[in-house]
Amino acid sequence: xxxxxxxxxxFLLLAGLTEQHALSQGVLRxxxxxxxxxxxxxxxxxxxxxxxxxxDPSRPGMSNTQGGGLxxxxxxxxENIRLAQTAYGSKNYRDARYSxxxxxxGVEMTMGHRVLENLPQSISGLQAVTEEDQVASTGVTLTxxxxxxVYRSNxxxxxxxxxxxxxxxxxxxxxxxxxxxxxxxxxxxxIQFQGHRAVIEYDxxxxxxxxxxxxxxxxxxVNGVNFASEEAMMNAAGKFDINNMKxxxxxx
Amino acid sequence: MxxxxxxxxxxxxxxxxxxxxxxxxxxxxxxxxxxxxxxQLENARYALEEALNGINHTIGKEILDxxxxxxxxxxxxxxxDDATGTSMGIAGLFVQRNYRNGEKNAxxxxxxxxxxxxxxxxxxxxPVIMQNDPNQKRIRLGNYKALMTRTxxxxxxxxxxxxxxxxSSLLTFRCSGIEDEATVTGLANTLQVEKIVAAxx
Numbered sequence: 288x289x290x291x292x293x294x295x296x297x298f299l300l301l302a303g304l305t306e307q308h309a310l311s312q313g314v315l316r317x318x319x320x321x322x323x324x325x326x327x328x329x330x331x332x333x334x335x336x337x338x339x340x341x342x343d344p345s346r347p348g349m350s351n352t353q354g355g356g357l358x359x360x361x362x363x364x365x366e367n368i369r370l371a372q373t374a375y376g377s378k379n380y381r382d383a384r385y386s387x388x389x390x391x392x393g394v395e396m397t398m399g400h401r402v403l404e405n406l407p408q409s410i411s412g413l414q415a416v417t418e419e420d421q422v423a424s425t426g427v428t429l430t431x432x433x434x435x436x437v438y439r440s441n442x443x444x445x446x447x448x449x450x451x452x453x454x455x456x457x458x459x460x461x462x463x464x465x466x467x468x469x470x471x472x473x474x475x476x477x478i479q480f481q482g483h484r485a486v487i488e489y490d491x492x493x494x495x496x497x498x499x500x501x502x503x504x505x506x507x508x509v510n511g512v513n514f515a516s517e518e519a520m521m522n523a524a525g526k527f528d529i530n531n532m533k534x535x536x537x538x539x
Numbered sequence: 540m541x542x543x544x545x546x547x548x549x550x551x552x553x554x555x556x557x558x559x560x561x562x563x564x565x566x567x568x569x570x571x572x573x574x575x576x577x578x579q580l581e582n583a584r585y586a587l588e589e590a591l592n593g594i595n596h597t598i599g600k601e602i603l604d605x606x607x608x609x610x611x612x613x614x615x616x617x618x619x620d621d622a623t624g625t626s627m628g629i630a631g632l633f634v635q636r637n638y639r640n641g642e643k644n645a646x647x648x649x650x651x652x653x654x655x656x657x658x659x660x661x662x663x664x665x666p667v668i669m670q671n672d673p674n675q676k677r678i679r680l681g682n683y684k685a686l687m688t689r690t691x692x693x694x695x696x697x698x699x700x701x702x703x704x705x706x707s708s709l710l711t712f713r714c715s716g717i718e719d720e721a722t723v724t725g726l727a728n729t730l731q732v733e734k735i736v737a738a739x740x
Contacts, residue, residue, distance in 0.1 A: 364575050364583070365572065365575065365576070368568055368571055368572045368575070368587075369572070371568055371590070371594075372565060372568045372569075375564050375565065375568070375594065376565070380594055380597055380598050380601070381598075381740065383564070383594050384591065384594045384595065384598070387568070387587055387590050387591050387594060388591065390571065390575075390587055391584060391587040391588065391591065394575065394580055394583045394584045394587060395584060397580060398580045398581075398584070401580075452584070536581070537580065537581020537582075537584070537585075
């Protein structure tokens with residue numbers, strides 16, 4: 288039953304995160320590849336600082352050696368609402384929809400960043416890795432707003448993921464709150480977390496995972512790797528203030 | 540399985556509760572702007588969602604105007620026309636028109652952000668998959684590829700589904716009570732798909 292609950296209730300949340308994970312995994316992969324390249328160069332006796340060839344002989348055309356990537360600016364909400372008003376007034380409904388969606392994206396991204404600003408900078412000795420902070424808004428699709436932060440040391444990691452304004456998260460929360468989940472299965476149990484019904488799980492590979500649906504359509508998922516005990520995990524997760532998050536996300 | 544059933548029931552209940560009327564779009568946009576400028580993010584978000592529903596409703600009504608008023612000898616059921624600005628509780632596009640004549644019926648449905656899209660696109664791009672299924676084939680609606688599926692129920696009644704993905708949207712033409720495939724594709728091709736796509740995207 289635990290698998291059904293998690294798979295069904297959060298598959299779109301995770302689907303929304305896939306892109307974000309893919310992004311961070313891509314960065315990690317590049318770093319790893321770079322490190323491997325350095326090792327190979329040293330093994331082959333190549334000098335450091337050697338200029339790489341401008342062109343891969345196996346691929347015609349020029350290799351990209353510079354560029355700042357894509358900008359991650361939050362859409363201008365004021366401007367997009369005004370554009371939507373103008374477009375709708377001139378019966379250009381497609382542009383009106385696009386601008387309204389951009390404005391919505393801007394609002395949700397702003398909400399996400401405000402939540403991140405109010406999360407602790409360190410928890411149980413683990414420092415926030417703010418450069419890995421993630422805010423993803425899918426605007427008006429099933430997954431809604433996704434916020435993620437990681438706290439890490441050399442051998443421990445605590446990852447908090449917040450999902451908000453999602454239809455399926457709403458359904459999961461209602462199901463958990465309905466009292467239908469009363470059994471204790473191996474590797475999971477139902478607990479109370481800051482006055483909310485929650486599920487905590489343990490897996491040898493992924494560690495502890497605490498899932499707390501709150502409000503009408505939100506969920507907090509905290510994953511702890513290499514925590515010595517459930518108590519240590521709960522002490523760390525307890526530093527997150529659900530009521531404060533509810534206020535920032537406009538939840539009831 | 541019981542858990543799955545419960546969760547999907549909640550989802551369907553949620554979807555049913557979201558089929559609201561068109562919103563006053565300019566008023567909702569003004570409301571969103573005022574809330575944003577006042578720093579009330581949740582209110583701004585809610586107003587923008589309502590505005591989007593309203594815009595989608597307006598687009599939906601335009602699409603309904605593009606749909607034929609009859610399909611062969613089946614007349615449209617005007618009171619069942621649906622142009623709600625939501626699909627599955629999400630601010631997207633949902634348009635439906637039904638046609639009926641005795642045992643025969645047909646419907647046209649346009650849904651944006653449809654979860655079925657990726658599966659249909661996969662089948663359409665890999666026609667070899669369909670070689671093993673005699674009840675499925677690729678056809679064209681206007682200039683668009685579509686997936687045609689034939690089903691027969693226990694009583695022997697034949698039904699047809701024609702699914703045409705475009706962008707992030709899906710147009711579905713359903714028909715039952717007609718056995719002849721050519722008749723069904725002829726009916727589906729009375730749709731002005733290019734104009735519908737232009738309005739919906």
